[in-house]
Amino acid sequence: xxxxxxxxxxxxxxxxxxxxxxxxxxxxxxxxxxxxxxxxxxxxxxxxxxxxxxxxxxxxxxxxxxxxxxxxxxxxxxxxxxxxxxxxxxxxxxxxxxxxxxxxxxxxxxxxxxxxx
Amino acid sequence: xxxxxxxxxxxxxxxxxxxxxxxxxxxxxxxxxxxxxxxxxxxxxxxxxxxxxxxxxxxxxxxxxxxxxxxxxxxxxxxxxxxxxxxxxxxxxxxxxxxxxxxxxxxxxxxx
Numbered sequence: 001x002x003x004x005x006x007x008x009x010x011x012x013x014x015x016x017x018x019x020x021x022x023x024x025x026x027x028x029x030x031x032x033x034x035x036x037x038x039x040x041x042x043x044x045x046x047x048x049x050x051x052x053x054x055x056x057x058x059x060x061x062x063x064x065x066x067x068x069x070x071x072x073x074x075x076x077x078x079x080x081x082x083x084x085x086x087x088x089x090x091x092x093x094x095x096x097x098x099x100x101x102x103x104x105x106x107x108x109x110x111x112x113x114x115x116x117x
Numbered sequence: 118x119x120x121x122x123x124x125x126x127x128x129x130x131x132x133x134x135x136x137x138x139x140x141x142x143x144x145x146x147x148x149x150x151x152x153x154x155x156x157x158x159x160x161x162x163x164x165x166x167x168x169x170x171x172x173x174x175x176x177x178x179x180x181x182x183x184x185x186x187x188x189x190x191x192x193x194x195x196x197x198x199x200x201x202x203x204x205x206x207x208x209x210x211x212x213x214x215x216x217x218x219x220x221x222x223x224x225x226x227x228x229x
Contacts, residue, residue, distance in 0.1 A: 031215060042121075042208055042219030043162075050215060058216070090162060094215075104150065104212055108162035 003027070004109035006091050011114045013078070013085065021076045021112045023091035030095060032074035033106060036060060037088040046089075049074055078114065086116045119144045121211050123220035130199045131228055137184075138194045138223050140209030150212040151185070153194045156222070157205040165207070168192065199227045 004025045013019045023032065031050045035043040045058030049068040063082025068074055074093075078085045092106040121142045130136035142151070153165040168176045168185050175183050180200075184193045196203055204227045209220040 033217075040221065042210075042221045043217070044219075045216055048216060088160060092162075104215055105152070105164060105167060106212075106217055107164070108154075111160050 004091060004093055004107060006089075006109040006112050008112060009110070011112055013114065013116050015116060016080045018077055018079050019114065021078070021089055021091075021114070023074045023076065023109060024072055025074075025091075025093045025109075026072060027093055027107065028071075029093035029107075030071065031093060031104075032068070033092040033094075034058075034064070034066065034074070034076045035090045035092065037090060037111075043090060046076065085114055088113050119146075119211055119213055119218045121209055121218050121220040123207075123209055123223050125223045126221075127224045127226070129226040129228055130196075132199055132201060134199055135195060135197045136199055136225065138196075138207050138209075138225065140192045140194070140220055142190050142192065142209070142211050142218075144190070144211065144213065146213055151183075151192045152210045152212065152217070153181070153183070153192075154208045154210060155203075155205045156208065157202075162208075166194070196225075201227050201229060203227050 007022045033048040034046040037043050044060050046064050047066045049055035055068050065077045089112045091109040094104050094106045149170045151168045155163045155165050166176050166178045166181050180197045182195045206222045208222045210217045
């Protein structure tokens, strides 16, 4: 069964702690993305990676960090520097535009709900 | 900067009827892609339909179709024969440079 998995589904963090959200895909996609979703708003891009060992900042990267050591995995760390981390986090993956000759459609995981206590 | 605007925060429709969700966008690019995603209460983002800007023909997927007006930068979604399972938040998105820009979403409620 091909797909994207995110864990945990719910995560609670105390103020001042770093936490890491997991994202794994077995779709053989090169590109992976992290988005944040707040109530009443659309998704906002945090970080993205088009290839292993390379990643780029999105629109709201401050207070977050990522790594891309394996094609299948793109973990997101929410650091203590993130002022308001309570949100729903979505991971996505895609074949980069141009490689497949078709639209760069992103497919999403089920998400992680992070709450700061 | 690329922006996507969904001007209808909430809409409702009777089961079996047709509803249209609006989306406008702004870009200086000539080649881009547009998408509609559905987010039901489970919060899983599901691709509904996509449109390549260079194609004049409107995309269709079963009961879902789009009205793509490139000059007007408009990309509306029409849902025919609405079903209770269509109740969800719908997001319009534009792709450029391997990144997606999302609108704020429209909550659609299908009533029996």
